[in-house]
Amino acid sequence: MSNYFYILWIPLLPLATFVILGLFGRKYLSAIAGLLGTASLFSSTVLSFVAANQYFFVDGKVNGVFQKIVAFKFTWLEFSPNVSIDLGMIIDPISVMMLVVVTSVSLMVHVFSLGYMKGEERFATYYAFLSLFTFSMLGLILSSNIFQVYMFWELVGVSSFLLISYYFNKPSAVAASKKAFIVTRFADLGFLIGILILGFYGGTLDIGLLIERFTSVNSAQYISITGASFLGASMLTWGLTLLFIGGAGKSAMFPLHIWLPDAMEGPTPVSALIHAATMVVAGVYLVARMFPIFSMDEAALHIVTYVGAASALFAAVIACTQTDIKRVLAYSTMSQIGYMMFALGISKNGGEQGLGYMASMFHLFTHAFFKSLLFLGAGAVIHMVHSNEMKDMGGLRKLMPITHIAFLIACLAIAGIPPFAGFFSKEEILTAAFHENKIIYGIALFTAALTSFYMFRLYFNIFWSKEAPAANHAQADHGQEAHASHGEGPWVMKLPLLILAACAVGVGFVPFSQLVTSDGKALETHIDIVFSIAPVVLSVLAILLAARFYKNQNGRSDKMAAAFGGLYTAAYKKFYVDEVYIFITKKIVFPFIGQPIAWADRNIVDGFMLLLAKITAKISESIKGLQSGKVQNYALYFFGGVAALSILFIYIWK
Amino acid sequence: MNMQEIPLTQILFVSTALFFIGMYGLFTRRNLITMLMSIELMLNSVNINFIAFNKYLFPDKLDGLFFTLFIITIAAAEAAVAIAIIINLYRSHNSIDVEDATEMKY
Numbered sequence: 001m002s003n004y005f006y007i008l009w010i011p012l013l014p015l016a017t018f019v020i021l022g023l024f025g026r027k028y029l030s031a032i033a034g035l036l037g038t039a040s041l042f043s044s045t046v047l048s049f050v051a052a053n054q055y056f057f058v059d060g061k062v063n064g065v066f067q068k069i070v071a072f073k074f075t076w077l078e079f080s081p082n083v084s085i086d087l088g089m090i091i092d093p094i095s096v097m098m099l100v101v102v103t104s105v106s107l108m109v110h111v112f113s114l115g116y117m118k119g120e121e122r123f124a125t126y127y128a129f130l131s132l133f134t135f136s137m138l139g140l141i142l143s144s145n146i147f148q149v150y151m152f153w154e155l156v157g158v159s160s161f162l163l164i165s166y167y168f169n170k171p172s173a174v175a176a177s178k179k180a181f182i183v184t185r186f187a188d189l190g191f192l193i194g195i196l197i198l199g200f201y202g203g204t205l206d207i208g209l210l211i212e213r214f215t216s217v218n219s220a221q222y223i224s225i226t227g228a229s230f231l232g233a234s235m236l237t238w239g240l241t242l243l244f245i246g247g248a249g250k251s252a253m254f255p256l257h258i259w260l261p262d263a264m265e266g267p268t269p270v271s272a273l274i275h276a277a278t279m280v281v282a283g284v285y286l287v288a289r290m291f292p293i294f295s296m297d298e299a300a301l302h303i304v305t306y307v308g309a310a311s312a313l314f315a316a317v318i319a320c321t322q323t324d325i326k327r328v329l330a331y332s333t334m335s336q337i338g339y340m341m342f343a344l345g346i347s348k349n350g351g352e353q354g355l356g357y358m359a360s361m362f363h364l365f366t367h368a369f370f371k372s373l374l375f376l377g378a379g380a381v382i383h384m385v386h387s388n389e390m391k392d393m394g395g396l397r398k399l400m401p402i403t404h405i406a407f408l409i410a411c412l413a414i415a416g417i418p419p420f421a422g423f424f425s426k427e428e429i430l431t432a433a434f435h436e437n438k439i440i441y442g443i444a445l446f447t448a449a450l451t452s453f454y455m456f457r458l459y460f461n462i463f464w465s466k467e468a469p470a471a472n473h474a475q476a477d478h479g480q481e482a483h484a485s486h487g488e489g490p491w492v493m494k495l496p497l498l499i500l501a502a503c504a505v506g507v508g509f510v511p512f513s514q515l516v517t518s519d520g521k522a523l524e525t526h527i528d529i530v531f532s533i534a535p536v537v538l539s540v541l542a543i544l545l546a547a548r549f550y551k552n553q554n555g556r557s558d559k560m561a562a563a564f565g566g567l568y569t570a571a572y573k574k575f576y577v578d579e580v581y582i583f584i585t586k587k588i589v590f591p592f593i594g595q596p597i598a599w600a601d602r603n604i605v606d607g608f609m610l611l612l613a614k615i616t617a618k619i620s621e622s623i624k625g626l627q628s629g630k631v632q633n634y635a636l637y638f639f640g641g642v643a644a645l646s647i648l649f650i651y652i653w654k
Numbered sequence: 655m656n657m658q659e660i661p662l663t664q665i666l667f668v669s670t671a672l673f674f675i676g677m678y679g680l681f682t683r684r685n686l687i688t689m690l691m692s693i694e695l696m697l698n699s700v701n702i703n704f705i706a707f708n709k710y711l712f713p714d715k716l717d718g719l720f721f722t723l724f725i726i727t728i729a730a731a732e733a734a735v736a737i738a739i740i741i742n743l744y745r746s747h748n749s750i751d752v753e754d755a756t757e758m759k760y
Contacts, residue, residue, distance in 0.1 A: 629759025631752050632681050632689075639677065 004054075004071035004091050010047050010099060011138035013040045018131040025124025033124035034117075037131055038110040044138070045107045048099040055096045056515050066520035068092040068208060070144055082204050088144030090207065093516040094288055094361055098141040101368045102278050104503075106134045108496035109273040112376050115493035116269050116383055126166060130273070133159035137278050141285065146195050147205045149286065153191065153250070156282060157184050160274050164266040176262035183259040187249020194242030197235055198293075201225035211292045215349075222296075233299060240300035244287060244307075251283025252334045253341060254311040258578055260334055264326035268382055271326060272375030276333050277368035284340045284364055291357060291518060295349035308341025309443045314575065316450035320457065321561075321572040324388045325378050328458050329371070332414065335447060336367050342444070343429045346436035347518065354518035355525065356436065359428030362512045366421035369507055370413035373500035377407040380497065381462055383489055390458075394465035394553075404463050406497040411459045413504040415452035415539045418532070421508035428513075428525060430535055445535060452539040456546035457557075464551050665706040672699035686740045686750045690733065697729050 017040040025033050060066050069091040078084040110130060117126055136155035143149040158181075165177035195205070202210045202221050213221040214236070228235040245256075252260035263275050274280070287294060287304060294300055312335045319331035340360045347356025380403045385392050397404040413420035416427070426448060433441040513525040549557040561568045570576065626637075672695055679692030701722045708718025744750050 624760040627758075627760045629756030631755075635680055 004051065004069060004089075006047060007051050007071055007089055007091065007099075007142070010044045010051070010103065011135050011142065013044045013047075014131040014135040014138065016040065018128050018135060021124050021128035021131065025128055026122065030124045033127045034110070034114045037127035038107070038114065040131070041103065041107050041110050041134060044134075045103040048096075048103045051091075052096050052100050055091060056093075060091075060093075060096075064521060066093050066515075066517075068520075070208070073144065082209075083199065084145075085147045085205060086145040087148055088206075089142040090144035091142075093520065094285065095141050097361065097365060097516050098285060099138065101365060102134065102137050102141065105277040105368055105372045106130070106137075106273055108372060108376065108500055109269045111492050112272070112379065112496040113267075113269045115490040116379055117267060118490075122166070126163075126267070129159055129162045129166070130270075133163060133274060133279075137282070140282060144207055145205050146198070146207055146210065146290075149207075149289070150188075150191065150195060153188065153246070153282065156279050157181060157188070157250075160184075160263070160279055163270040163274060164263050166267055166270065167265070170265065172262075173265040176259075176265040180259035180263045183256055184249045187246050187256050190242040190244075190249070191246020194239050194244075194246060197239035197242065198225075201228070201235060201239070207289065211290070214293045215296055217296075234297075236293075236297050237299045240290070240294055240297055241303055243290060244283075244300065244304055247283030247286040248307060249283070250286075251280050251337045251341070252311075253283065253307050253338065254314050255577060257311065257315065257334050258581060261322075261327045261330045261574070264324070264330050264388075268326065268375060268379030271330070272372045272379065275330060276371040276375045280333060280337055281340065281364050281368070284337060284344065284360065287341070287344050288357065288361060291344065291347075292349050294344075295347070295518075301345050303345075305342045305345025305437070305440060308338045308343075308345055309440050310338070311335070312338025312342065312447045313443050313450075314338075316447045316454065317571050318574050319454040320450060321568060323390045325381070325390060325393070325458060325462065326375075326388055328454060329374055329378060332374075332451065332455065333371055335451060336363070336371065336414070339426070339429055339444065339447070340364050340367070342440055343432055346432055346440060349518050352523070354523065355428065356432035357518040358513050358516060358523055358525070359425060359432050361516045362428055363422075363425035365510070365512065365516075366413070366425045366504075366507050369500055369503040370410040370421060373406060373410040373497065373504055374414070376493075376496055376500065377403050377410060380489055380493055381407075383493070390461040393462045395463070397463040402494050403497060406501040407459060407463065409501045409504050411455045413508075414455050415543060416448055416535055417452075417539060417543075418536065419505070419508065421504050421506070423532075423536070424508035425512075426535065427532055431525075431528070431531060434531070445538065448535050449538040449542045452542035453546050456543045457550050460546060460550035465553055662706060662710045665702065669699040669702040669706070672696075672702065684751050684753050686736075686743070686752060689752070690736050690740070694729060694733070697725055701725055 017037050021029060021033050021037065029036065054060070055066075060069075071089045071091050073086055073088040075084050075086050110127075113126065113130070117123055120126060133156065136152050136159055140149060140152035140156055143152055161177050161181040164180055165174050167173045198210060198214075199205045201224055202213050204210060204213070213219045214225065216222060222236075225236045225239070226234045230238055233241075247253075249256045260275060260280065264271055266274075294304065315331040315334035315338060319328050319335065322328045322331060340363050343356045343360035343363065345356070347354055347358075347360070349357070380400065381393060381396060382388060384396070384400060387393070409420065413422040416423045418424075430441065430444055430448070433444050513523040515522075517523045549560060573579075676692045676695030676699065679695065680689055683689050683692065704718040704722045704725075708715065712718070740750050743755060747754050749755075
């Protein structure tokens with residue numbers, strides 16, 4: 001085993017940047033904060049590419065199997081000889097793959113933000129938060145202990161909270177950040193309980209050991225956890241399901257998805273980083289990390305599958321009706337993550353049956369690139385027109401040629417048109433679904449068509465639709481002539497778009513099945529032309545449909561919306577999930593649980609404390625005269641005390 | 655060496671008297687310098703005790719003598735510190751009367 005210790009620097013560099021910028025950024029470094037953050041992240045990115053090269057092509061493979069390497073381990077809190085919270089780094093195909101994804105997307109976002117966030121008052125703070133997020137995400141990826149995962153998980157949540165509420169003077173951003181934090185915290189409760197269940201039965205918190213113990217059916221731990229049951233399900237199912245709830249919260253799976261669309265209140269590059277490519281796939285990563293254990297339990301896998309498929313379809317339907325471009329992208333993210341989830345759910349561990357796992361990771365990989373490209377493209381558009389609403393856009397293709405091309409490539413990639421990246425990964429997922437579960441396959445196929453439809457609805461609405469784009473920019477009354485003339489933005493905003501566009505074309509050709517599989521062995525896959533016909537044709541049809549509706553303003557889309565009637569309204573209102581949440585919290589939880597508890601807290605708990613405080617105050621009022629400030633009185637007390645003690649010890653307490 | 659003719663109890667009587675005179679002075683005088691002198695009296699009564707017990711009970715040992723020497727040293731240091739405090743007090747309050755320095759009360 002060779003030395004991977006240098007990987008430690010990958011998360012530590014952003015941490016150092018966070019500390020430096022957080023402490024000194026606003027006062028002293030605001031001019032170079034962006035460059036500093038970008039430079040440090042660039043080093044991390046280079047290191048992770050070096051690590052990926054070393055792992056995948058030099059020495060990660062032993063006898064044709066990629067090894068799990070623990071590069072660094074530090075026992076931090078030891079509760080009993082085996083149960084300890086360690087800080088460690090695990091190097092295996094998925095963690096190395098994620099390192100590359102997170103650092104490269106984060107680097108692109110850092111570069112893009114140099115232009116997008118220019119002139120912000122809290123520029124340095126923004127970069128400090130970005131670095132904190134990158135650090136936490138990298139830590140989460142490398143964690144070798146499930147409790148360590150949990151700690152970084154929460155750090156990721158905090159930095160997401162900070163970044164969503166970056167515009168803290170905007171009430172909607174504050175509300176969105178609170179919503180995101182509370183909803184994911186609520187899910188994290190499930191995660192924590194899941195950890196405790198697995199840790200209790202497994203007798204360890206180390207991921208490697210847990211997997212080892214729970215995957216051999218003869219081990220004492222496996223027998224005890226499957227033997228114990230609660231409400232008709234084994235404790236293994238419970239533990240894994242609760243773990244999945246945590247993952248579902250972060251990955252915005254139905255019904256815990258409500259925070260993701262609102263989280264779009266943050267700066268757009270943040271959405272690209274956190275809510276498209278990295279943090280939201282943490283749930284998928286968690287399930288993939290624990291996958292050998294998940295594969296031991298059919299029930300938990302079924303939950304993963306159906307929640308994933310339901311979210312994919314549900315979000316795709318909503319995405320077709322939204323008018324805020326970032327919200328469309330948010331629902332699209334949720335839908336694609338649903339894809340990854342059900343691909344994991346239908347997979348088995350190892351061999352040919354592990355296709356779903358590989359496909360899921362592949363889709364995670366490609367999705368990160370084209371979705372961050374979509375978000376950054378949307379950011380460039382928003383930067384230009386100063387609005388998130390589709391109705392304020394249209395006909396931008398002449399004004400922003402580079403953004404237009406990049407966005408088109410990303411749309412084609414997500415729609416699964418060959419030879420763009422999304423085609424390959426989606427194809428693998430569909431193949432896996434076809435072999436395992438026909439219902440899921442049907443849902444996936446329909447969702448794929450919907451995906452093409454809503455992405456091209458977005459594309460045509462932004463770049464085509466209206467004829468006279470110049471009219472949009474004659475907003476002289478807003479005093480934005482300077483903005484209108486700045487064109488597409490500086491090169492730091494175009495460069496990431498171009499790089500990511502190149503990735504969105506190219507990453508599909510990465511021989512992923514050779515590198516990342518459930519058991520570390522290379523998997524032979526091939527794209528079956530006959531099989532690809534159905535999804536590709538459906539996608540193309542959906543694109544043509546979108547073109548017919550939205551390429552010109554012709555009122556067809558309104559007629560279509562009217563034809564769908566109730567369904568359209570329901571989807572536009574996001575199927576009233578938010579309303580259901582509000583109903584449950586405001587009408588049920590608050591009056592029947594919250595208020596009685598609040599009453600008890602105010603009157604009983606607080607009352608007891610107030611009583612204690614009152615008694616204490618009264619006693620001290622009566623004896624405060626003892627502290628007279630006269631030194632001779634104190635001396636007298638002292639001698640009195642000595643005399644009393646002497647009498648006590650000499651005569652009484654013999 | 656006709657020390658034997660003076661019984662131990664008489665010496666202890668002297669030291670006890672000295673101690674309580676010191677204590678009385680400490681409690682009744684308001685002048686800090688006088689109070690300091692009273693403390694010196696009390697320390698010296700202890701010194702007498704040490705010497706007396708050493709001489710009468712363990713004449714072949716020197717422990718009591720050494721303790722006395724230490725106490726004298728510390729008393730000197732203590733006097734230096736106390737007088738420094740008193741000078742500072744005088745500068746800030748224009749008085750070395752303890753009754754005038756009662757800011758540290760409740």
